[in-house]
Amino acid sequence: MLEVRNLSVAYGGLRALADVTLSVAEGRFVTIVGPNGAGKSTLFKTISGVVPPASGAISFAGENLLAHRPSDRAHLGIAHVPEGRQVFKTLTVQENLEMGAYPKAGRTKWAHTLERIHTLFPILAERASQLAGTLSGGEQQMLAIARGLACAPRLLMLDEPSMGLAPSVADLIFERISQIHREDGLTILLVEQRVAEALERSDHGYVLETGHIVLEGPYAALLTDDRVRRSYLGLTDA
Amino acid sequence: MDLEILIENVLNAVTAGITIGAIYGLMCIGLGLIFGIMRIVNFAQGELLMLGMFASLYLVTGGKILAFLGPYWGPFIGAICAAPIVFAGGALLHRFLISRVSGLRTVGSLDEGHFGQLIVTLGISLILQNGGQIVFGSTPVAVRTPLSSEAYLIGPIYGGATVFLNKAKLVAFFVAILVAIVLYLTLEYTRLGKALRAAADNPTAATYMGIDVDRAYRIAFGLGSGITAIAGGLMATYISFGPFVGFDYVIIMYSGVVLGGMGSILGAFWGGLTVGFVQQFSALILPPQLQNAAIFVVFLMIVLLRPQGLFGRSAERA
């Protein structure tokens, strides 16, 4: 469904991504892991159009994504749950969700989607009229994910959902993401630092280090590969 | 005897403060949309006020378009009809000039693009003021309505004190309140209003949602212009104005928005109302030329002492 080919991106004067190729097949759960500064967020920003690529191609459901303006890409069915949650702090929880449902697909299926969101994250129903800025970190993350679901997307991209969260809360979030994949069959692309939590739920994984894909494979293989640890802790020579 | 006069003066100042304050409040809502929510520093806001006044004038008298409404309702409807004209003007300004120095282009830059905004809008202000002088001439004009010389009399209370409620100002007051309420409802409850607020809150995340942030900013800018223009049209019924009138009100507008707190439309309204009050009360003790100087002092004190205002949602301090 999503194909990234030979993508190179320079961001803020730095070489963030170099010749990255990866793909996400429909209905699959793909994870990208890697240490800090590896370029993971830049990848998402480029897919969403906020950062322009230097070279390479991205296609989504057969369409050349780079030919679409950034604000049109959500309408194609790509939902981006940003790093650091980025909820609309001055809007209420309910309004945040409504903004998530801004594209047409979101609006036509709104009633059904909202119900699903409330089942997954009951706390959002409770706090519907509370300002999003007053929620706790974990609640904001749930809101950000729900916001992503609100447009009934074809692809859900999540950028480091566990960042800044206490481990138990992060585990809950991962649980929900898994649940969404299992029960709704949604295509998911997840970027994470927490390797095992991310990998063990996914079908396929990529390891990104300083802008390069250094490892890839089915999750079972990656989980037992010590090269992942070495990559994180700077012990590789490559 | 003196006490009666004092009470009469105070009461009249109160009513004047409320009526004029509501119009100032509306004016500040216009700037509040642009400066308070979008954080665009618009130096030409006073000129948008002025354009509203002239638009109303020409609609009512020059073009005879609204002449059929008669002199009682004409000026007030004219004020409202000035809005779409100035809305379009503001949107055009934004599209071609202001968008280049604001919005997603300047997110994350050191000063959020304020330098560029100040300079470009200074240029727009100069062009509108002086261009206005060329087009409209500099003779003071007004949008006369017979209501401006009629008043309701309340009293006598407390002895001989009488309160004068100028009819024109009273009608303007109600129109201002009405427009403010309509705008508030639009922003709070419509999909467009929420999208505007989202785009101002976090333009990057709004883009991820599929909202066209440039277009949202343009609409918001146009709305802010149009609202201020209505306030101008209302003010035109009781003051006489020329192409340079906007400048007197720039500091009033910024004082109101900052006092009410950035990011809050309601706050902008209350801020404007408060500033209107201060101005009318200062008329009790100060001569007219010094009233505006008093507003400057108020502005300086606000930004120095309490920059987050009364209802602010964020502090913008050095």
Add this chain to the structure above:
Amino acid sequence: MRLGVGSQLRRNLITLLVLAVVYSVIAMFVTNSYYQLILTLVPVWALFGVSWNILSGYGGQLSFGHAAFFGIGAYTVTLGMVYWSLSPWLGIPLGMVIGGLAALAIGMPTFRLRGHYFALSMLAYPLAILYVLQYLGFQEVSMPMHREHAAAFMEFSQPRVYTLIAVGLLVAGVVISLVIENSRFGLALLAIRQNELAAEAAGINARLWKMRSLVVSGMMAAVAGGFYARVLLVVTPDSVFGMLVSAQAVVVTLFGGVASVWGPVIGAAILVPLAETLQAELGTYLPGIQGVVYGVAIIAIMLLSPDGLFWTIRDRWFTRTAAAPIPDVGSAPPSPRRAALRTDRPLLEVENVSRTFGGLKAVSDVSFSITEGEILGIIGPNGAGKTTLFNVLNGVLPPDEGSARLAGQEMLGRKTFEVCRMGVGRTFQVVRSFPRLPVLDNVIVGAYGAGLADREATASAVRALRQVGLADQSGVAAGQLTNKQLRLMELARALAGHPRLLLLDETLAGLGREECDEMLTALARLREEGLTICIIEHTMHAMMRLADRFVVLDHGRVLATGLPRAIVEDASVIEAYLGKKWLARQNA
């Protein structure tokens, strides 16, 4: 005066002299009285622009209210003549003094604001004065004529004399501006404009320099205003305190070229005759054409060439490619502070530092120490609080709790530039350079910040560049450097202040393998010369080779400290980076 600017300064002064002479000669031949007036007004407005440029161009503090000083000068001269028969020869200097005092009075409250609030507040002052004057009844004040002793009252039947005086005043103003531009004053202002925080971290007392620039600017503007009044003979509040006056300073400078002394001169030379002529020719059909011209000019320049004509012309036709020679400073003796003190005493002791930020406890009860001559690496997952820790150490943020002592002296809670003077250098995640200035000037800022005198500062900067291996790029404009070179330059800037401790924030981010190696070599060399380094980094493989010890932060707390090999085997560290389940799986 900075070393090495001599030839450039001489060039500028010669250009100035030539222009002044040519202009004066032209003025001799003009007979039409209106054109003579324009010829007199151009240098006056240019001088006003030059004064504005000092505060708002060099210093970046955008002021929308310079008419305050202009008007003060004008009214001092006028009222002086009217009430005390004070000759303008005395009135103008008096206006200058009052202008300076006004600048002090205005600066003290207003410099507490920044950015657009500062600009808007500056707007308030001339307008408040305007309203007060109108209230006091000074609608229009004319200067009395003096038949006898005309010259003593700066009254000349020949308008050309006014032109010459105006040129003279402008020459004086430009000379002052050039002196500022080429001294530490100018460099400090440019640094503040570029990034006030980084300037403070380099040791510059921003508040003091901003105030100085305002006073100089105000005095110069008052002189311009005073002479303007003398020429026009009639002042109204609006003509000298009005918005158009303030706008003219802004427009003329931005149009001609901001942050350059030639900008206002060019701007005035083009815009003033244009506007005045249009006003004279078309003023009856198109009143206010002057304002429209200025408005169009400023919008056009902001959209097409935001830095102004001077820079656009210079960049396009006068790019210097050859590196300017390094000034000869001889072999400078090593800095006294860095005489090798390789004891094992701790240089920095951090105790129980905590700081809340954005509602979270960003730094929580952090303690560690660094011994002299050591390289300590601060690592940890994203959001662990590392940069906040540096901000607290550096004086950018005060701590909620805790203390940190540098060689026994408490360093927390001080202003950033004071911390720098104590001997702490810092680099930031995003490099801020002055792209048009040569590398050497960029580095000298750090030396000035540490309080060194001109000669020592240049020597120190040259040495710093040699230390990082950038000596051959000294004369290149910083905007032409590669990413790696920029980071080396920033390192040199921090070094030029003779620090004992260097705080480096993600110096290696985004560098390729080779570039990374070069940086590492440079850093290792610095350690050998006796520097103590504390570095935040994510690039783990580099840190493994560089750091003597690690401190691992997670969620604001110290997770572990120790030798690199031990740290990467440490269970809690692995868990923090890779997650609990990974660890469980490995152990299972």
